[in-house]
Amino acid sequence: MLQDSYGGRGILTWGLAPVSHPDSTPMRELYHQLNCTLGTVSMASNSSFFCPLTLRGGLGRRPSAPSAFPYLNYDPSLWYHSSSVLALALDALTLPYRLHRDSVPMWQMADSLAVSGRKVVAAYGAVPLPMMQGSSLPDALTACTEALPWKPLSACPEPDNGRLYGQWATLKGYEGQRLTRSEFSY
Template identity: 40%
Template sequence: MTSWVWSDILQMRLHPKSLCVVNSHSHEGSMNGLESFSQGEVMFKTQLEEVEDRLHFFTEECDYLQGFQLLCDIQGGFSGVGVRMAELLHDEYPGRGILSFGTCPAPPGERDSCKAVYQLMNCILALGPLSSHSSLFCPLSVMSSLGRRTGSLTAFPHLLYDACLQYHSSAVLAMALNTLTVPYRMATSELSMLHFADMLTFGGRKMLSASCSVPFPLLSTMSLPDALLPHLSGAPWLSVSPCTGDTAIFTQSVVLRGISQPRHTSDLPAGTRPPSFLHTCETGEQVLQRYLSSLYPSTLSASYVLGAPCTLGPTFPQFFSPYITKDGFTTEEPQTEPTVVGRTPVLAALQSSSALHQTLRSLCDEASSMDMRRWLNFSTAAVEQDDFREAVDEVRSLAHHYRAREGDESD
């Protein structure tokens, strides 16, 4: 689930081994769909030899292999594919980073009750193994729930997007993901994928949540301290993971991109009293770090400030409000002519958060009341009731790690 469409792929110069087409299942078809976790497992086994061949081909070409970034839909049958792929990478490449991101598309219109049950089961079966076999795992969604009900949908103040349209929601998640992963993708970075994951996941908390502000609200004439000044009581980002509520943040990595070097700090006239403590900082990195320290004084925060904005391709959906310029900056007056936004500043955070406690716990409570034997595809695809209950217990154990205090309600 990315912001790509087939026209993008056709314009790329892809290596013949980059794509693997499976003809035994049809995408969103009424027949031969890939609905269950176990169907994904079976499909992966049939393609295992080809997957290993392609994997070895590309890894042998690497001068320095940091690790792998895994992206899969954890609500569909690809949840089974993702888990087995993570397991393969974990076994074949010990000591390499495996950063997994599980997408959960919002359903268009009224949610089908039968499909919602399958998606709930797929999530339960995928969350534990993906967290176990990955260095870091983060679910991505504009929904606030992993259960049968979607919950609220994330509404960004400067985006006029349809959250239930995958072309739109995947574009939002792509901007967030592209920004969150910058710290270990920069050519000048000394931080590897594995070290990045280790920094965020100590204490057994390998599952993280993500938030972002797209576009980051910034007038074209503003400095970074001026832009952050209205948000001293709360960060401007919104969740792009299925969790909500005021939470405790244990660790976080925050990336702000799209602000040029001269605007990292505030150039005040001599003798002028600084409007805030942010205006006394000497670098953009110091501004962002002090800002995070003021909001989350007990949180270990890593921060990154980059001048380059998030660049949007020609097929990227133009769902921006009239108050956004072609360079992604906000304006006080709406644009009088239609504007094609080609780039934009983005603020994104990857966090170990207590919000995951309630998300996972609610998912387990919902799954515990279900009889999996009622659902044909799961029983015929060799998923036993005991195996499913064991998966529920594993997710419940995960939830335990994210309690904000020992006095929180027991799992």
Template identity: 35%
Template sequence: MMKVASVKVVSVDFYRELFPRPYMFFAELLLWKKKWSSGFHILLDGYDGFGGLGVGALQYLRDEYPSKSTLVFPTLPSTFPDSTAQQDSCRVLNLMFCLQNVSEHCSLFAPLCLGSKGWRQPGPPRTFPHLLYDASLAYHSSAILATALDTITLRYRCRESPASGLAELCDELSRHGRRAAAASLGLPFAMKPDAFLLDTLETWQGPLWQSLSPNCLLEEDRIWMQSVVLRGITPNRMRNPKKEEEYTLKSNQAYTCTSIKDMLSLFLSCCSYATLSHVTAANSACRVTAPFPQIFSDYVSIDGSISDTKRFENTSVYSVPAIAGLHTSSSVGTMLESLHFQSNRLQFKKFHHFGSAGLEEDEYIECLNQLLQLRECYYEEFDV
């Protein structure tokens, strides 16, 4: 039987013993040489004992580098085969302790899971129109989440990005105490082989992306603030030069856009009421050659465009355009509320191994209250 370890936040002293001083000196020297570095982004398991280890590391970084921003992505598997009710309950408690402690020590965090529910059981997997993936395979689910991470973080990883890119991202999305965000991904960004971005956006139906955070339905919610990254669309595909006269006659505002970033910003401002959007555009597409799994439908061309005919047999997709983002909205509060509900209904005294790990019922109650306080930041009365 699989044993679910309990979360216990590891002390900062543990990390001073774990990492010898020469290694910490090297880390400090690296940060000194890269003074433009505005912080850290951290990927950690949120559902087992490694969550407590990750929170301890996060606390250590905050103590050592208090001026640096920290963006955290707690991850959850998309399936738990052969899991018992007891293990499901332990997982809920682990998630509650982990996310609440992460919220105390980070600048911003966004849970990642391909399951639509995520807590006791991941629930039905998220659907992508042009992907044929098996949610039970970590090989598939991890590739999708990695693509989202690689795209989202382009905002502060590009050479032309400002030195404060990560800090600005965290500051913008965590206003009013909203340290939790939802992640999203559109893979591939669906464009016809010879289409232009303007024509594609004008005829687009449905959401641009799919939520990657549990219990968050971004397509049904008004988003307050968001950071969106579109990659793989080059400037020459912004609009059709043969339709310049048509655009002029229609007084199309999109004709005044001089970049992919401006055009997507205009589109989001028209589609999302009172949403503050930061858009990043990168020319480079996402490389999906081996070892990336071939999970694309037969109608995805080798360059990631969506064709009306099937791809030739024995040919693989080598690159795809993608869109991804981080968002704050009331559905993030729904996510936190659902975790609070699942945690609050459990009788903590029945989980003896949490007590043996050093956790007391008072800590459990305090974590529940603090999680509820974080959830209250996402009511409409606190809208930006």
């Protein structure tokens, strides 16, 4: 119905899945997996893009461990903890087209992320980004020698080969920090 009423507009869909279900049995887990699969196919076919958000580590039968954020104290099995992290992520993900000034049209965001007919996209986040007061963003990213600080927030993370089809980044709460280095070192 949305496609009929708003043809040519971007329809962005964000699906949410809990980390665990209370009183779960193997049969209920199978039903949850089937519902997630059918929902993903339906949402992807009726949207410009679909981003399934969860901290579960995947929607398969044996998902990996839930996303762990080293600077955040939360229990991913508690729905109010995981939903607050996903709400923060959803706020940051939708910010580019919700700004009052210098906003990006929703269709432009959808077109840049859903390239070559791709419908299902992944989201990553660093909650919080490890950036010290007075430092710059390049310095904070350079300090991450072992691995980048963002963790998957989607049920379908990108392959580990490092290829990206499209990317958007949102930084919030960095009024006093510099996003570029003030001096160059060669």
